[in-house]
Amino acid sequence: MNEIFGPTVQGEGPSSGRRCGFLRLGGCNLSCRWCDTPYTWDWKGVSNLGKAFDPRVELVPRDADEVAEQLIDMGVDLVVISGGEPLSQQERLLPVLRKLRAAGISMEIETNGTIAPTDAVISTGVRFNVSPKLSHAGDPHDRRIVTDALRELNQTDAVAFKFVCRTADDLDEVQQLDDSLNLRSIWIMPEGNTVHSVNRHLMDLADEIVRRKWNISTRLHVLAWEDKRGV
Numbered sequence: 381m382n383e384i385f386g387p388t389v390q391g392e393g394p395s396s397g398r399r400c401g402f403l404r405l406g407g408c409n410l411s412c413r414w415c416d417t418p419y420t421w422d423w424k425g426v427s428n429l430g431k432a433f434d435p436r437v438e439l440v441p442r443d444a445d446e447v448a449e450q451l452i453d454m455g456v457d458l459v460v461i462s463g464g465e466p467l468s469q470q471e472r473l474l475p476v477l478r479k480l481r482a483a484g485i486s487m488e489i490e491t492n493g494t495i496a497p498t499d500a501v502i503s504t505g506v507r508f509n510v511s512p513k514l515s516h517a518g519d520p521h522d523r524r525i526v527t528d529a530l531r532e533l534n535q536t537d538a539v540a541f542k543f544v545c546r547t548a549d550d551l552d553e554v555q556q557l558d559d560s561l562n563l564r565s566i567w568i569m570p571e572g573n574t575v576h577s578v579n580r581h582l583m584d585l586a587d588e589i590v591r592r593k594w595n596i597s598t599r600l601h602v603l604a605w606e607d608k609r610g611v
Contacts, residue, residue, distance in 0.1 A: 410519050
């Protein structure tokens with residue numbers, strides 16, 4: 381894992397503004413150029429930040445019971461599991477999800493939508509916040525868009541599709557995916573890790589998002605703390 385922090389708030393998507401704790405895992409099967417958490421996976425400096433992070437510094441092994449207890453002790457009623465790509469570690473994550481559920485805590489997994497969840501993970505009642513990556517992320521289409529995984533996620537009981545967008549062309553890409561998969565609960569989020577960039581992209585896109593009958597999410601954590609870690 382990379383870090384545990386909170387209490388804070390969920391900054392994005394349908395639970396935006398809700399008080400929560402975060403479990404951030406390490407490792408990712410994609411390499412988005414604009415990624416705001418490259419310290420969870422970028423050991424070669426390929427993101428726009430251009431810095432190679434050291435996995436020996438950024439990642440630490442933790443016992444599942446200890447992780448769950450630390451999150452429970454926060455006194456929050458929502459835990460968000462992020463990364464990196466959490467669904468690449470489903471077997472190791474499952475004991476944490478089960479303990480959180482037993483404690484009456486709601487859970488959300490932030491995923492890029494390239495890996496289908498197991499039945500065991502689905503059975504914990506977790507919400508999937510699925511963020512398929514568009515062409516501006518920089519990875520090849522067949523690496524970032526895995527149709528079978530998206531179809532399976534779209535059939536789960538609790539799911540939202542959240543797209544990082546900058547321009548109207550990005551919205552056209554979202555439309556193509558929606559046309560082919562009939563996605564449930566689409567949320568458009570402006571790309572950016574500063575107040576200025578988030579607000580600028582939001583203002584550029586808002587009217588068109590509403591016209592297309594989609595939901596809008598800003599990035600509350602960026603508006604409050606910009607790119608500060610651990611909040």
